[in-house]
Amino acid sequence: MLILQRKKEQALNIGDNISITVLEIGNDWVKLAIDAPRDVSILRSELVEAASANQEAVSFPLNAGSISKIKEFISDQRKNNGNT
Structure with missing residues (x-):
């Protein structure tokens, strides 16, 4: 580091x-x-950690290819909570 x-x-x-x-x-x-x-993904570490902690609850592994799925999940959560 x-x-x-x-x-x-x-x-x-x-x-x-x-x-x-x-x-x-x-x-x-x-x-x-x-x-x-x-094309460079920038995510707050707490979002990546939360997704990793909940990895068993989702149907995709946390890896470089799943970043778009994480962004989609976060967007869906915001819409469901009334945040846009």
């Missing part, structure tokens, strides 16, 4: 086409801007 320290408005690059910029810093949070190609 690489650990970096950045200040507000500083960025870091991953490869040639992904950039992460620190927008704001709070007491216990940070707001990031991620500039990446549309």
Whole structure:
């Protein structure tokens, strides 16, 4: 694991086409801007962990090919809960 320290408005690059910029810093949070190609999936880790924890309840294994299924599941959950 690489650990970096950045200040507000500083960025870091991953490869040639992904950039992460620190927008704001709070007491216990940070707001990031991620500039990446549309084909790069970006998911919050807690969503991936929740899907992994519930893996037995779903009919697909958690792997790189299932990211679109996870996004679809989350979208369906938001619609069912009245969130759009």
